[in-house]
Structure formats: structure tokens, C-alpha cells
Amino acid sequence: MFRWILTCFLIPMGQGAIWANNILVCPTCPVFSVKEGIRLADPCDTVTVDGGHFAEGNLLIDKELWLIGKNWPVLDGEGKTEIITVASNHVHIESFKIENVGTSYTEDRAAIRLREVSDFCIKNNQLKNAFFGIYSQHSKNGIIEGNTVHGEAKEEVSSGNAIHLWYCDNVKIINNWTSGHRDGIYLEFVNSSTIKGNLSEHNVRYGLHFMFSNDDNYLQNTFRNNGAGVAVMYSKRIGMHGNLFEKNWGPSAFGLLLKEIHDSEIEGNQFQENTVGIFAETSNRIVYSKNNFIQNGWAMRISGGCQNLQITSNNFIGNSFDLAVHTSGVDNKFDGNFWSDYAGYDLDHNGIGDVPHRPMKLFSHVVSQTPESMVLLRSLFIDILNFSEKVSPIFTPENVVDNQPRMKKWTVVSTVKTTNNALPNPPLPGKFLQPAMNSQEGAENHLK
Amino acid sequence: MRKAIMPLAITCLLVACQPAPQPLSLGQDVCAHCKMTIVDEQFAAELVTTKSKVFKFDAIECMMAFLKENDQSNYALYLVRDFESPKDWQDATTSSYLISKEIPSPMGGYLSAWNNEQSASKMQANKGGEVHTWAEIVTLFEE
Numbered sequence: 001m002f003r004w005i006l007t008c009f010l011i012p013m014g015q016g017a018i019w020a021n022n023i024l025v026c027p028t029c030p031v032f033s034v035k036e037g038i039r040l041a042d043p044c045d046t047v048t049v050d051g052g053h054f055a056e057g058n059l060l061i062d063k064e065l066w067l068i069g070k071n072w073p074v075l076d077g078e079g080k081t082e083i084i085t086v087a088s089n090h091v092h093i094e095s096f097k098i099e100n101v102g103t104s105y106t107e108d109r110a111a112i113r114l115r116e117v118s119d120f121c122i123k124n125n126q127l128k129n130a131f132f133g134i135y136s137q138h139s140k141n142g143i144i145e146g147n148t149v150h151g152e153a154k155e156e157v158s159s160g161n162a163i164h165l166w167y168c169d170n171v172k173i174i175n176n177w178t179s180g181h182r183d184g185i186y187l188e189f190v191n192s193s194t195i196k197g198n199l200s201e202h203n204v205r206y207g208l209h210f211m212f213s214n215d216d217n218y219l220q221n222t223f224r225n226n227g228a229g230v231a232v233m234y235s236k237r238i239g240m241h242g243n244l245f246e247k248n249w250g251p252s253a254f255g256l257l258l259k260e261i262h263d264s265e266i267e268g269n270q271f272q273e274n275t276v277g278i279f280a281e282t283s284n285r286i287v288y289s290k291n292n293f294i295q296n297g298w299a300m301r302i303s304g305g306c307q308n309l310q311i312t313s314n315n316f317i318g319n320s321f322d323l324a325v326h327t328s329g330v331d332n333k334f335d336g337n338f339w340s341d342y343a344g345y346d347l348d349h350n351g352i353g354d355v356p357h358r359p360m361k362l363f364s365h366v367v368s369q370t371p372e373s374m375v376l377l378r379s380l381f382i383d384i385l386n387f388s389e390k391v392s393p394i395f396t397p398e399n400v401v402d403n404q405p406r407m408k409k410w411t412v413v414s415t416v417k418t419t420n421n422a423l424p425n426p427p428l429p430g431k432f433l434q435p436a437m438n439s440q441e442g443a444e445n446h447l448k
Numbered sequence: 449m450r451k452a453i454m455p456l457a458i459t460c461l462l463v464a465c466q467p468a469p470q471p472l473s474l475g476q477d478v479c480a481h482c483k484m485t486i487v488d489e490q491f492a493a494e495l496v497t498t499k500s501k502v503f504k505f506d507a508i509e510c511m512m513a514f515l516k517e518n519d520q521s522n523y524a525l526y527l528v529r530d531f532e533s534p535k536d537w538q539d540a541t542t543s544s545y546l547i548s549k550e551i552p553s554p555m556g557g558y559l560s561a562w563n564n565e566q567s568a569s570k571m572q573a574n575k576g577g578e579v580h581t582w583a584e585i586v587t588l589f590e591e
Contacts, residue, residue, distance in 0.1 A: 106532075257483060
């Protein structure tokens, strides 16, 4: 960043006091076309667009530039083209309305495409009816902040992702609001990036989707009413802190889907009213702690090949099934959780139940094998079945046991509340949530 | 009346036994291999066993991985969709395949299926990559 300031301001000054110019574009100005404004600009200039409606096809930004909107100018693709293509480093795009990107089967058209660039900032834009919203490929060191990306893919699947990153490094995705797309935020081959404070809802597939991405953090986001909340697949070292996963209902819906992910932390999250809170398959060395699982169908389903799991200090409250474990994995720990189903006692008053708790009911095993048997839930027969299994476990894995069940709930300090409370009233133009740029700081606060 | 029921029942049974392709319900169906929701019909694939059990996949590479991990002997139908007109199933064993870095598929295999070799070659000329037959793809994924 500093180097950029140096090249943009200091060096030109030294060469003869040239200052970055501001070019004003508006419908009644001498320059009335954004394309012309960009053409006239020298590197490091600012192009300010004041109001108006511009349907100029594709805008290519091939020099270092600040493109600032005032009074919400509209860039309209008329359903035909990609709208902004950024092909230069150090480009800043702020406060535009960008609308109507055409759907195409053969090319992934986007409202804003970043093509092999670095040090970009896409801020406070409103994207509507875009096929892909913000599409970043082979780019690094960027910020995507405070944008709203709304697609119209309610049922339809011929839709792209709202924020799509492909082969990117070190990108911050902060306080965006995405809805009505395929995936709210999609990351493929994206490393060392931070996703924070976003709201992702009503997307057809996932709120947030990781593929082959390592060393990323996502914190304090809300994923609501998506096809499924978040999918983390084929990735390593992902930190998941203080997020809210709620109302992801449906036969194939999960709050969080983990598939072949290793060495990760899931901490301080809230899973509320999902068909399945967490579904994990072939996921090793994962720490689940201080999470709230409230009123889910299944709080957690752990499928084959999961080893070295630590499920400790969580609250399981009012779920139809707390755990379904189908793995004989070694070194899995389930100690020190609070289970609202726990029926034991604490005679020595040390806060820890004297009788170990077996969170996996026989019936959750039966339902996993034969989903149709669900109709028998809440019947007396099933209660007897569960009770007999509890007394002498035969079918459920023997090592799925909490030896230190808590008598009282853990107080989970969920930072979602503080950052995302404003989100039921979604961000309005000019009223975006205050950015918290230093994500590391946020994570630390949360951990306190 | 009673005479009519018997043949009808037998026909129904026979028809029901015939392994048949099942349509996709996009956004609802889940990939049998990677558990992802299937939303992109261009890359979708399907296996139907001789006993009419159906496995759906969000990507052709998922189907290949599934075939590698599971018993391969009892499938009646191997189905994929044409990249250009992905509305219907077509026989996977007679389709052509293009592996091109310019056409990213859902599971990182860069693999798309084509109705015939001409259209695959046409796209190959445009986007680069390699055209393969079903047999070649099978050996490729077995490695």
C-alpha cells in the first residue's frame, strides 16, 4: 500500500509537481460518458461520476484509477455484457449501482471482474440482477467491502455466485450482503483470506463455499435461509469463529458441511434451527468448542473417516438429535459439553454430572440408515428403544460418551450479536456497518 | 375386469424394473460423492444400477471418483449432459469429453461432456485442452 502511495503521489511530484486529477463525469457535464472519463484519466487520477444512468457496455479499466460514484450513478449492462473489467493494479471502485448482467452458459459474466490484479478495493457498491457479482481471478491483496449483491435466482439455478474468488491470495471480504445467487461467497484456491461480518441469505446453494482453499478465516458472519449454510471442502487450516448459522432447512440442507477438511477450529458459533447443524465427512483434527447448537434436527452428524475430533465445551439445547456418529474413528473426544437431554445428577456439586452421558441415541442411528423411520419419532416404542440402548449400548459406538457432562450451560459469548445485529435491517446506501479492518483484532476480542 | 388387472400389473412391474434415467431436481438433489447440492446441469452426471437405484453427481469427476471407490459391475446406465444443451441426459459411454483449464467444472476436474466429437473439438479449438472418449476418461481417473 505504501509503495502505491509513493508511486501515485510522491514520484510524480518529484518529476514536476503533477498532482492526480479529478475528472468529473455526469449527464450534463462536458464529459458525459464513463468510458470517456476513464479514457481521459491518467494513471492515479480519480474519476468521479455524479448521478446518471450509463449503459455503455463493457468498461475496461486498464490503469491505476479511483472510480468514485456520487448520488448513486447506475452502470447498466442491459442484460448483454459484463460491466466493469479491471485489468490494472491499484483500482478503487466505490458507490456505484451496477445492474443487469446477462446470463450466459459459456462465459461467466460478472458485474465487476478483477483479472490478474493486486491491491484492489471494491467498496459500497450495489449490484443488482448480476449473473456473477464480483468475480476475482488470479488476484491478490484486495478488499471487497460493504457491497450489496442481489440476484433474482429465487428458484432458478442459472445463476452465478455473488462474490466469486478463484486463485486469489490475501483478500478481505467484509460486511457484504449477498442474496439470490448460487453461492453467496465462493472461494476456490483462495489462501490467507478473511471473510468477516457478511450476511448471506436466500442463496440457492451455499451461503459461503470453500473449495481447495487453505489458511482462511471466517468470523462473525450470518448465514440464513440458504440452500445450505456453509460448505468447507478439500481445505486445510480454516478458522471459523463467532458465526451464526440459522434456518437452513431442507432435505439436503446443512448449517455447515465439512468434507475432507483438516486442522481447523470451529469455535463460538451458533447453529440454530437447521436440519443438520454440522455434517462432517472425512474431516480430521478439528476442534469444536464453545458452540451453541439450538433447536436443530441434528446438531451434528459425523460420518465416516473422522479422527482426532475434539467436541468440548459446547451447548446442545433442544435438538431432536444431538449427535449421530458413524465412524469408529480413534481419539475423538466428547467431554465437558452441556446437554439439555442429560438426565444425570451431581451429588458432589462440582458442576459436572456424576454419570457419563451418551449423546447418541439408538434412533438417530436407525434414522440415518432408514430415513423413512422418522415417522416413529416421539413414539413410546422409540423411547423404550433409546432407553434400553442407553443402559447397554450395542449399536451406538461405545466411545461416543461424555464423561464430564456439565450441569449448567456454558455462557458462549457470541460476537455475531454485536456485529450483525443491524442486519435484519439490511445495510442501506451510505449506512454501511462500520468496517473493522483488522480481522485479527476481531478474532482476538472474540476469544476473550 | 379381473382379467385386465393381471396383465396390467405385470406390465407395470416390468416397466418399473427397467432401469430408467431420473430427472434432476436442481437445488434439491445432492451429489452422492461430494454431498454438494447439484445446481449446475451442465456438469451433472447420473448412474443407474441394474436394480434401478439412482446416484446423482454434481460433476463428472465426482461420478468417476465414485466409480473408482465402489463396485463397478452393476450399473445399467451411465449418464451425462451435453455442455451446450444440458437439458437432457445422454449416454456417457458414447459422449465425448473435453478437459480444458478454461472451463472450470464444480469439483476442479475441468471436465465437460459433449454430444459428439465435432462440438467438443470446436470448443477445444476455442478454449484449448484435450478431447477424450469415455474409455480414455475411465482410465484417466483410475490412475
